[in-house]
Amino acid sequence: MSDILSRLADTLEARKQADSTSSYVAKLYAKGLDTILKKIGEEATETIVAAKNGDRQQIVYETADLWFHCMVMLASQGVRPEEVLDELARREGLSGLAEKAARSEQ
Numbered sequence: 744m745s746d747i748l749s750r751l752a753d754t755l756e757a758r759k760q761a762d763s764t765s766s767y768v769a770k771l772y773a774k775g776l777d778t779i780l781k782k783i784g785e786e787a788t789e790t791i792v793a794a795k796n797g798d799r800q801q802i803v804y805e806t807a808d809l810w811f812h813c814m815v816m817l818a819s820q821g822v823r824p825e826e827v828l829d830e831l832a833r834r835e836g837l838s839g840l841a842e843k844a845a846r847s848e849q
């Protein structure tokens with residue numbers, strides 16, 4: 744999974760030099776951070792509606808849109824997706840530690 748995110752992050756980085764007439768991502772960068780954040784808000788709302796409707800295919804589609812626009816935001820801020828994955832891994836480690844501690848108290 745992280746290969747896909749890494750490749751997409753590389754593409755998003757390259758789009759910083761691209762022509763905004765031929766690239767959706769370059770167009771978003773040109774419009775600025777507020778536009779990117781507004782897209783995240785819209786896609787989050789669409790994801791919520793899909794989940795409320797219990798429409799499996801729509802949930803996948805809207806979540807992909809949401810993640811994609813979050814990736815554009817990360818790229819615009821110079822943050823790599825690996826940093827987010829590392830944070831999730833760190834939390835997984837923390838929860839592993841908490842589980843170990845709970846077991847040793849028993």
Ligand SMILES: N=c1c2ncn([C@@H]3O[C@H](COP(=O)(O)OP(=O)(O)OP(=O)(O)O)[C@@H](O)[C@H]3O)c2ncn1[C@@H]1O[C@H](COP(=O)(O)O)[C@@H](O)[C@H]1O
Nearest residue numbers: 751754755758765766767768769770782785807808811812
């Ligand atoms: N994964 C995506 C991706 N997911 C969603 N989208 C676009 O995100 C938009 C979703 O917004 P909406 O559903 O609101 O559709 P819209 O009305 O066209 O959007 P707005 O004009 O209102 O912003 C659509 O235009 C989709 O095409 C994406 N556009 C690009 N990518 C990836 O980004 C790469 C670079 O894209 P370009 O910069 O376009 O070459 C591509 O190779 C893909 O891998």
